[in-house]
Amino acid sequence: MAPSDIQGAEFARRARDYWRVDGIPLLVGAASYMLLVAALLLTLETLLQNGSPNENWVLRNVGEPVAGVVFITSPLWATAIVIWLYTNWEDLVDRFKGRLTYPRTGYVAPPSYWSPETKNDERLQEAIDQQPALQRWLTLFSGFWFWQLVFLSFGVLTDHTYLQSSSKVKVITLCAFLTIRAIRFALYPEAPSALGEKQANPLLKILRFFRSVLDCLWVWFLTSALLPVPHTQVWLLVFLCFGVFFIRTFGPVLGALHTAEICSCGALCAVLIWRQTSSGIVLALFVPGFYAAAVGGFRLFRYLRASPTPL
């Protein structure tokens, strides 16, 4: 008997939904996103303005000794923030839940416990071990970190970033990247979610295939770099892709964020189109975070009202 025969029950669905019912994951996700955007904006500001005291708002407004340290170290701590958020995000949410949710309505293991690696289910573990070598290699070559390494190496070796390189190189890179991803997901399609998606419909299969192939930051990054727009607007598109990527990455954990994703990106585009000022652009980058925070705050308020005191 497959585990899903019993796991597909109402209990499993309710337990999975329980993780996001109080809005805390959304609030933490929103705060993380805004922190990340702030760090990246600061990094870009320091990198793009060449650190001149007259042009750089950090040096102008904060004061030179402090700003100097921030200026020099900003790429480092922006990277550190990204790594810390990726590794500690669930612990952070769990800590808040330990104070607010678990004493009120009980505790269920967080989502990482549900993954086959940590659930310690022998049959699922066997299935992972039986993954073909070709699949593992294709997954590696079609993934984010491999290409990050390629681009970094390319930038270091040629003394050029990939955005400044020729269009021909970018087109070839994009085609190679898409081909590898297409082969990977054609041979080994992504498994449907545990909540029981329909598998029989061929249209759904095709849609899932294209979603899998395109669902990577580098696809949108390279595509945006190919667009015939001025340099600053390329960066804005890169940021837009980054926002979508961030929400998509945390989406399954945060819950039904598809509407939030569409709304926030729509708002982002609108602000970018209508307001070409720097404040408008900064505001646009923070829009997904504000939206998620509002939804999370509303859910938390509703949850606390429904369960006012610990039992």
Add this chain to the structure above:
Amino acid sequence: MTPTTQEVASLDRVIHEPARLMIMMLLYAVPEADFLYIQRECEFTQGNLSSHLRKLEEADFVYVTKMFKGNYPLTVCSITKQGQRALEKYVRTLRSVCSEFPDQLNTKSRA
């Protein structure tokens, strides 16, 4: 009586009790859950849940441990491997017995 129908007698009586079956199904579906969560989901009283959990623990179907999340103590329960196997066997047996039921019913109604 067919051999399949006779399998009813081999159903595990620890799991067969409705409240304990509910607890087992819930714990099969989640990696671990605490006392309060099970109590709310299954709508049991504290004493009722406590006594059923004790019986499941005695049968080695459920593992109960105490831990802290922040400053709050939690009684966390999870299903054991033996419990998983027992529940799967129980469901399998019940399904195979029930699969014979409609045929017998049709024969009876025709007669």
